[in-house]
Amino acid sequence: xxxxxxxxAYLTISFIAAAIVGAxxxxxxxxxxxxxxxALVTFIxxxxxxxxxxxxxxxxPQDPNKPKLS
Numbered sequence: 001x002x003x004x005x006x007x008x009a010y011l012t013i014s015f016i017a018a019a020i021v022g023a024x025x026x027x028x029x030x031x032x033x034x035x036x037x038x039a040l041v042t043f044i045x046x047x048x049x050x051x052x053x054x055x056x057x058x059x060x061p062q063d064p065n066k067p068k069l070s
Contacts, residue, residue, distance in 0.1 A: 010050050018043035 022039030026032065062068065 006054065010047055010054075013050060014043045014046040017046045 018039040021042040022035045025038040026035035029035065
């Protein structure tokens with residue numbers, strides 16, 4: 001269940017970033033094709049970056065009362 005929740009979060013964050021970049025590009029260049037391309041590239045890049053960052057964090061359960069380096 002945790003993985004499905006992460007997937008939804010990844011897609012939501014990537015979609016929001018793509019929408020922002022697409023809107024900025026559309027208002028800046030006034031061409032729909034450039035805005036769509038920029039939004040799609042942003043969506044893919046953000047999805048890969050967020051997933052890579054999540055993979056780099058090791059999630060292990062730990063007792064909060066026990067020191068980490070012992």
